Amino acid sequence: MIKAPPTVYYIPDFITEVEEQYLLQEVYKAPKPKWTQLSGRRLQNWGGLPRPKGMLAEKLPDWLLKYTNRISDLGAFNGKAANHVLVNEYKPGEGIMPHEDGPLYHPTVTTISLGSHTLLDFYRPIGQCGTEGPQDEESRCLLSLLLRPRSLLILREEMYERLLHGIRNDWEDTLTERVANLSSASAQPGGVLTRGTRVSLTIRHVPKVICANLLLGRKKC
Numbered sequence: 001m002i003k004a005p006p007t008v009y010y011i012p013d014f015i016t017e018v019e020e021q022y023l024l025q026e027v028y029k030a031p032k033p034k035w036t037q038l039s040g041r042r043l044q045n046w047g048g049l050p051r052p053k054g055m056l057a058e059k060l061p062d063w064l065l066k067y068t069n070r071i072s073d074l075g076a077f078n079g080k081a082a083n084h085v086l087v088n089e090y091k092p093g094e095g096i097m098p099h100e101d102g103p104l105y106h107p108t109v110t111t112i113s114l115g116s117h118t119l120l121d122f123y124r125p126i127g128q129c130g131t132e133g134p135q136d137e138e139s140r141c142l143l144s145l146l147l148r149p150r151s152l153l154i155l156r157e158e159m160y161e162r163l164l165h166g167i168r169n170d171w172e173d174t175l176t177e178r179v180a181n182l183s184s185a186s187a188q189p190g191g192v193l194t195r196g197t198r199v200s201l202t203i204r205h206v207p208k209v210i211c212a213n214l215l216l217g218r219k220k221c
């Protein structure tokens with residue numbers, strides 16, 4: 001049995017079904033140009049575009065602020081407030097390649113799942129493993145987490161900084177011993193879950209921010 005490191009917090013039913021429907025409604029109310037279509041998913045960016053020189057901050061809409069504030073109040077960002085939200089939509093069969101979230105964010109990522117479950121997989125970065133044999137995705141895979149709709153996931157520290165995360169392009173997920181949070185996600189090993197359309201809200205704190213009215217001076221807010 002593989003245990004998740006202590007820098008993972010999985011909170012089932014963080015929001016109610018009514019709140020889930022409300023958030024989905026707001027996500028789908030956004031005008032079409034707000035969506036960016038990528039291969040395998042589409043996304044909405046809220047709060048500004050994080051860049052190395054700083055994010056030109058835009059106020060989050062009230063429907064998101066209600067939830068970002070709730071997460072900030074849990075102390076997820078060490079007393080700072082979340083100021084950035086990425087909305088990802090995955091249809092069944094879609095996913096996201098293993099990746100790191102990078103240095104532009106405070107090293108905590110919090111995710112609310114809406115509409116469907118998914119399996120989030122964690123990988124050792126290439127080069128950290130032994131030199132024997134090819135390092136295919138399967139052998140680098142450390143553990144997975146089952147994210148149920150309405151749950152909140154908080155990843156911090158080494159789970160954020162030392163591992164890659166990704167979602168396989170699958171239509172269903174078989175629950176094995178590699179899923180580290182089976183019991184807190186009320187699931188049994190051996191079960192098979194069919195994916196529906198999942199919308200995730202990835203809520204983060206971008207420390208380096210430029211205020212619009214101070215843009216010329218490039219001062220921080």
Ligand SMILES: O=C(O)CCC(=O)C(=O)O
Pocket residue numbers: 086088096101111120165200202
């Ligand atoms: O949809 C998810 O839960 C993961 C999204 C993600 O990894 C990202 O936006 O960087």
Ligand SMILES: [Fe+2]
Pocket residue numbers: 099100101165
């Ligand atoms: Fe990510």
